[in-house]
Amino acid sequence: MSxxxxxGLLGESVFTKRSPFRSKAITQAANGEPCTWPGCGTQDGTTxxxxxxxxxxxxxxxxxxxxxxxxxxxxxxxxxxxxxxxMTREEKEWGFMRAMSVTLRRLLDRGILRVKE
Numbered sequence: 001m002s003x004x005x006x007x008g009l010l011g012e013s014v015f016t017k018r019s020p021f022r023s024k025a026i027t028q029a030a031n032g033e034p035c036t037w038p039g040c041g042t043q044d045g046t047t048x049x050x051x052x053x054x055x056x057x058x059x060x061x062x063x064x065x066x067x068x069x070x071x072x073x074x075x076x077x078x079x080x081x082x083x084x085x086x087m088t089r090e091e092k093e094w095g096f097m098r099a100m101s102v103t104l105r106r107l108l109d110r111g112i113l114r115v116k117e
Contacts, residue, residue, distance in 0.1 A: 035073055036100075047074050050073040057069035071102075
């Protein structure tokens with residue numbers, strides 16, 4: 001379980017306890033995909049579903065973000081995103097949001113994600 005923090009209409013803090021969203025279909029979809037980090041595109045067999053490090057996506061302590069907030073990243077880009085010091089926090093967040101957008105589009109195109117009409 002993780003806690004999601006938000007603010008109500010009057011600015012009061014609102015905490016909601018919930019279980020993280022997990023999906024094997026989404027995480028396994030990274031196999032064989034090229035890296036979605038801006039400017040990378042590496043397809044060397046090291047691509048994994050890298051989870052967002054942003055609390056707005058459910059990340060907290062040792063709890064990973066929900067599986068919907070992933071990007072297909074190669075080993076190098078995943079390391080740099082999680083542990084590297086070559087980018088600022090803002091650059092990491094910008095890069096991840098771009099990579100996640102491309103990943104979500106791929107999941108839609110492959111039929112792994114569907115939108116109810």
